[in-house]
Amino acid sequence: MTLAPPASAAPQAPATALEPLALPPGLQLSPEQFALVCEANPEAVLELTAAGQVIAMTPTGGETGGRNNLLSTRLQVWALAQGGWKVFDSSTGFRLTDGSVLSPDAAVLRLERWQALTPEQRRGFPPLCPDLVVELVSPSVAAGFSEGVEGPRGSEALRRKMAGYLANGAQLGWLLFPEQRAVEIWQPGADPAAPVVKERIEPADVLEGGEQLPGLRLELAEIWEG
Numbered sequence: 001m002t003l004a005p006p007a008s009a010a011p012q013a014p015a016t017a018l019e020p021l022a023l024p025p026g027l028q029l030s031p032e033q034f035a036l037v038c039e040a041n042p043e044a045v046l047e048l049t050a051a052g053q054v055i056a057m058t059p060t061g062g063e064t065g066g067r068n069n070l071l072s073t074r075l076q077v078w079a080l081a082q083g084g085w086k087v088f089d090s091s092t093g094f095r096l097t098d099g100s101v102l103s104p105d106a107a108v109l110r111l112e113r114w115q116a117l118t119p120e121q122r123r124g125f126p127p128l129c130p131d132l133v134v135e136l137v138s139p140s141v142a143a144g145f146s147e148g149v150e151g152p153r154g155s156e157a158l159r160r161k162m163a164g165y166l167a168n169g170a171q172l173g174w175l176l177f178p179e180q181r182a183v184e185i186w187q188p189g190a191d192p193a194a195p196v197v198k199e200r201i202e203p204a205d206v207l208e209g210g211e212q213l214p215g216l217r218l219e220l221a222e223i224w225e226g
Contacts, residue, residue, distance in 0.1 A: 021041050021044045021046075021056065023054055023056075027052075027053070027054065028051065028052030028053060029052050029053075029054060030052065030099070031095050031101055031125065034046070034048040035101075035125065044056065045059065047093070047101060047102050047103060047152075048101040049100050050096075050098040050099050050100040052099065055152050056152075057152050057153070058153070060138060061138060061139070063178070064136055064153075066226050067136055067176075067178060067223050068090050068105050068106065068136060070222060070223060071105065071106050071134060071136070071218075071223060072087060072089045072090075072106050074218055075087045075108055078215065078216050079108065081215075082214070082215050083111075084110065084112070085108055085109065085110060085111055086109045086111050086114045087106070087107070087108055088104075088106070088107040088108075088109065088130070089106060090103055090104070090105045090106065091103065092126075093125045094126055094127075094128065094129060094130060095125040095127045096129050096164065096165075096168040097168050097169070098164070098168055100164060100168075101125050104130065104133040104134055104135055104165070105136050106133075106134040107132065107133050107134070108130060108131055108213060108216075109126075109128070109130045109131055110131055113128060113131075114126070128169070129168040129169040129170050130165075130170060131171045131172065131213070132171065132172045132173070132212070132213055133170050133172075133173045133174075134173070134174045134175075135158045135161060135162065135173075135175050136176045136178065137153070137154065137155045137158055137175065137176065137177045137178070137179075138153035138154070139179060158175055159175065159184075162175055162184075162186045163186075163196060165186075166186055166195070166196050167195070170186075170188075172185070172187055172210075172213065173186030173187070174207060176223065177202075178223070178224055178226070180202055181202065181203045181204060181220070181224050182200060182202035182203065182204055183201050183202075183204040183207060184198055184199070184200050184201075185199045185201065185207075186198050204220055205219070205220055205221065206219060206220060207220060
């Protein structure tokens with residue numbers, strides 16, 4: 001999910017009751033306009049596609065929220081022990097080179113890339129793609145959708161996001177399916193005819209960062225249990 005970047009120092013209007021965010025059909029926004037929409041609607045959970053369309057995300061269910069938190073914690077423990085990495089949770093929106101603003105459930109970035117950003121870039125949506133992105137598939141019903149109807153946290157929507165991450169520079173993507181205890185591993189392909197290499201492991205017990213993220217080993221049993 002994407003939350004608003006910090007508000008400016010300009011005087012703020014008096015607080016009013018929260019109203020649903022209404023967006024006209026076909027609306028297309030630039031990343032700068034999207035940031036203003038997020039700032040004006042701090043309670044909304046939003047993402048922006050490369051085509052400039054706003055996606056209104058739904059809050060996660062309890063199990064998915066717990067898994068997200070545990071996942072970020074385990075990545076943070078590794079990053080602190082390894083050194084040279086920075087971990088972000090699901091509230092961070094990244095501004096990708098194609099103009100989209102997306103928020104992985106968890107993300108890992110080389111510290112040197114983070115430090116190369118200006119203070120202003122760090123305060124807003126960081127203009128880069130993480131090295132590792134992780135997404136967890138939520139059950140459609142738990143996400144507030146009818147049986148058989150997939151929302152923005154469903155498998156196909158997240159596969160589209162994974163393809164977007166890799167097209168914008170991600171080196172590794174993990175798409176987790178807790179109900180099947182399965183994982184899809186997404187990596188850039190060496191052949192221009194096959195720009196993405198995807199491998200599915202089912203059942204999956206362990207994930208390792210390999211050469212891209214040395215020393216990272218994620219035990220999945222506790223993630224699957226929620």
